[in-house]
Amino acid sequence: MATWEDARRCPKCEMPGKEVERKSARGDKGQPCSVVKMECTTGLCRWYQTNYFVQINADGSIPDPESPLTRQKNFPVDAPDWVINQKIQQVNDAGLEIQELSQRGGMELR
Ligand SMILES: [Zn+2]
Numbered sequence: 001m002a003t004w005e006d007a008r009r010c011p012k013c014e015m016p017g018k019e020v021e022r023k024s025a026r027g028d029k030g031q032p033c034s035v036v037k038m039e040c041t042t043g044l045c046r047w048y049q050t051n052y053f054v055q056i057n058a059d060g061s062i063p064d065p066e067s068p069l070t071r072q073k074n075f076p077v078d079a080p081d082w083v084i085n086q087k088i089q090q091v092n093d094a095g096l097e098i099q100e101l102s103q104r105g106g107m108e109l110r
Pocket of ligand 1: 010011012013014015040041042045046047048
């Protein structure tokens with residue numbers, strides 16, 4: 001079992017990340033658990049502002065310590081699709097905002 005102190009660390013820089021979101025989920029055996037979405041806050045880390053996930057079992061235990069090596073397998077260097085989709089969504093939202101502003105303010109977009 002891992003401790004939260006260990007599990008919350010960024011797989012890349014080993015610094016404790018920031019908890020972004022906690023959701024109930026199902027573990028690999030269908031058991032109820034929580035999945036905590038973490039974000040690396042180390043500016044120099046290549047995972048800076050990248051999300052990674054920590055699973056917490058219903059009884060509060062954390063499944064075995066993924067060594068940085070195993071974790072790399074579970075979480076490839078490239079962000080998971082849904083993170084990328086989220087970023088695309090953010091860009092789209094920002095685009096809409098600009099459109100809205102331009103319509104309101106009479107600013108012209110080229
Ligand atoms: Zn990091």
